[in-house]
Amino acid sequence: MKGVFLASATALAMAVSSAYAADIKPAVVYDQAGKFDKSFNEGVYNGITKFTEDTGIEVRESEPKNEAQVEQNLRRLAKRGYSPIVAVGFTMMSAVQKVAQDFPDVQFTIIDAVIDLPNVQSIVFKEHEGSFLVGALAAMASKTDTVGFVGGMDIPLIRKFGCGYEQGAKFITPNATVIQNMTGSTGAAFNDPTKGSELAKSQFSKGADVVFAAAGGTGIGVYQAAKDEGKLAIGVDSNQNHIQPGTMLTSMVKRVDSAAYKVFEEANTGEWKPGLEVLGLSDGGVDWALDDNNKGLITADMKAKMDDVKAKIISGEISVHDYMSDSTCNY
């Protein structure tokens, strides 16, 4: 822990010294799960760390803990001349909307939500495409033809993951059973490993042998349960294959890190543009992760099939239904 504090202290010192040399004063506001959630927020953090290493420009970070603080911090950052300000997560949508209207000269970027304002860039991901891919892989790896899905909070965004996953699994095994559970109904559902582990265990007992967790920090418990029972788990957002090497089938990566990196880089070179940016399989915005930690689990045959499915989604031959388009999962 001390190392972390020292590192951030030196980072702070660097920020002070480089504040005048830098062209831009970027800032980021993490959502209430906090920046080290091993998942979504941490992806952004990794992108920022890389940006700072590459350019020497320090990014001001802020971690609000409730709804009022989100707006307060955004406002304060805007007032102090920070720009661009990246807001991580759909929960900040209304706050960003308000503050962006009051500070038309400040550039805002929001991830996972769409705001139509001349100074806001919205970045959303085609999570259904990535989830389709890992769903297909889950069905290939499953011996019982039963796969599980553990979602975080029961909101449309998470249902979108579940819906894509189900489509992928049924694409490979049409009569596959997909067990879906949500962890809870509050924001805490994204940070409840104990509950995650329980849900995973109950899905294993119903015959599932691969479980996909789209639940932020809750996933940690799901991966642990899979390891304990010798089953397989699929990570989300960041590449989480390293968390339980050997029992992590893959991760559905949502490249928030490269998205965040790109925002700051474009702002730095003056190429930052407002508007909607949709990142999917074709531009690497979402993908499945294959690395040293899971290559033993993926046979050459599976890999070939996955490449095929991926190519078909990109070409449009397979069209993946997006839950959010009509709030149903009929495909």
Next chain:
Amino acid sequence: MSQAKVPAWVSVGLIPLLNILLAFLVSGLVFLAIGEDPIEAAGYLVYGAFGYDEGIGYTLYYATNLIFTGLAVSVAFKAGLFNIGGEGQAYIGGLGVGLLCLWFDSSLPLLVIAPLAIIGGALFGAAWAYIPAYLQARRGSHIVITTIMFNFIASSLMVYLMVNWLKAEGVMSPISRTFEESAWLPYMHDIFAPFGFDIGDSPLNLAFVLALLCCVFYWALVWHTRWGYQLRTVGTNPTAAQYAGIDNAKVTIWVMLISGGLAGLVGVNEIMGVNHNLLLNFTAGYGFAGIAVALMGRNHPIGIVLAAMLFGALYQGGAELSFEIPTITPEIVVVIQGLVILFSGALENMFKGKIEGLFLRKAAA
């Protein structure tokens, strides 16, 4: 009662102050341990909470919520009931406020909507408290357990309603449409602006005045009505109350309705005053913090206002602190809040006996 002879300023002023100082002293050690200057940190905390117009506004805005929930916990406590369900009651109260605003915002003026929404918020909160109250009064299910469980039911219900019914079209996150401005409770800075006062842009709104009115209501109700006498009697000695002809079950239900109603008013501040749409998790733990506020405020309206301001200051100053010094994470701020609760709530009796003894001996001599 020996306590009667201890000067009032000692028990309501000196002892709480000493406890808070001690909490800050230990917090200072925490800052030293992570390598930050405690004096500098305290400076940011105090400046953030009271140093400038906007900061004060935020402090009072947080205090507004905490006064409502503090009073809610306190009134139940007067009748010997521990209402842990302020969180859920506030949540459902907010739902009531939000529904009324969504319903009437384009057809009625603020002067009609505001009272409607206040009554609606209180009614929804009260209704949510009614079920645990009934179960306690008539079926003997312990109110601590049922109110806690009702918090979870409230949040599940809200998610269901928000995701399936109230979500605005074409929006990713589960929030309702924004109300028309006729359903916005005026901000304090907008009220003061015509008089030439600039008090900074903060979420502080008219709900703060409502909170103060509730304090007066509480005071009048508990100490100046026959019904308040009943409720205090039940709280002090239920058996004696019954012997005196008081219907304990009836008092239990009524006091919980009032408690739930007060908690439900958090919705007026959050939904009508600040967010202007219905959303998830706006209660952010105020219901639970209300327990600490009520304990610290010694179940007296003035004490509750002061304790709510202290916690409001900790919320706002703490946010400022972790914003200015990134090594002080929000979790450290929670540690400070925890220490204040620990020293002024749990360890309350650490000094109490000794100091009171000191004054008693002085008085005797």
